[in-house]
């Protein structure tokens with residue numbers, strides 16, 4: 001029966017190896033879809049802005065300042081695409097992505113700038129309740145921006161799809177928990193149904209025709225990799241959805257302030 005036990009051990013090891021391999025494949029598949037998802041946004045914006053510039057030039061009615069704004073936006077979006085690709089290369093080389101001390105209020109403003117066309121088109125009113133005195137966090141800029149972007153986009157899309165009469169988005173930053181910075185994104189959309197709640201953060205769960213169901217799952221992975229947490233809060237003031245994430249604030253700053 002020694003050989004029986006050996007056989008069973010061998011079998012268990014093989015099973016483990018298979019599982020690990022499948023896990024890696026899954027992660028790579030998710031990553032590839034995630035990157036396609038992330039790149040799509042800046043590339044679409046670049047194309048839209050480029051065509052808008054051409055139209056403006058062709059019409060002969062060129063407002064220099066407006067054109068400069070559009071060109072600047074193209075530049076920012078192209079840099080963003082480059083950063084996403086750099087990040088992918090780092091991942092493939094298994095390097096740790098660069099983390100830096102970040103002011104989350106700044107990241108929020110940047111994301112709102114990027115999404116401004118969509119927000120305006122959807123008729124969404126954005127209310128900022130940003131605490132200017134929050135501590136900075138040690139994090140990977142593009143990744144955290146991606147999380148904020150996903151939450152804001154989901155909120156806007158939910159209000160449009162629901163045809164909500166009032167379309168209001170409240171973004172809050174505050175210190176909270178134990179030395180943490182909390183970001184909240186609240187909308188006045190339909191909220192999250194009971195059935196949806198349990199699987200909300202699972203990959204490939206979507207209610208959208210063209211959705212991939214990866215936004216929330218990727219976002220949660222990013223925040224957890226930063227020792228934080230991302231969750232749906234049921235204490236929303238209205239019927240809409242309220243998502244929050246918390247990230248640990250830097251202790252270094254506390255010390256240097258003394």
Ligand code: ADP
Pocket residue numbers: 150154155158187189190191192196200205206207208210211212213214215216217241
């Ligand atoms: P996707 O946006 O591709 O569907 P997500 O993981 O970001 O993927 O979202 C999963 C699903 O969660 C969405 O399809 C939607 O049904 C629901 N959801 C996410 N955010 C909101 C929100 N703010 N309001 C209502 N439903 C939401």
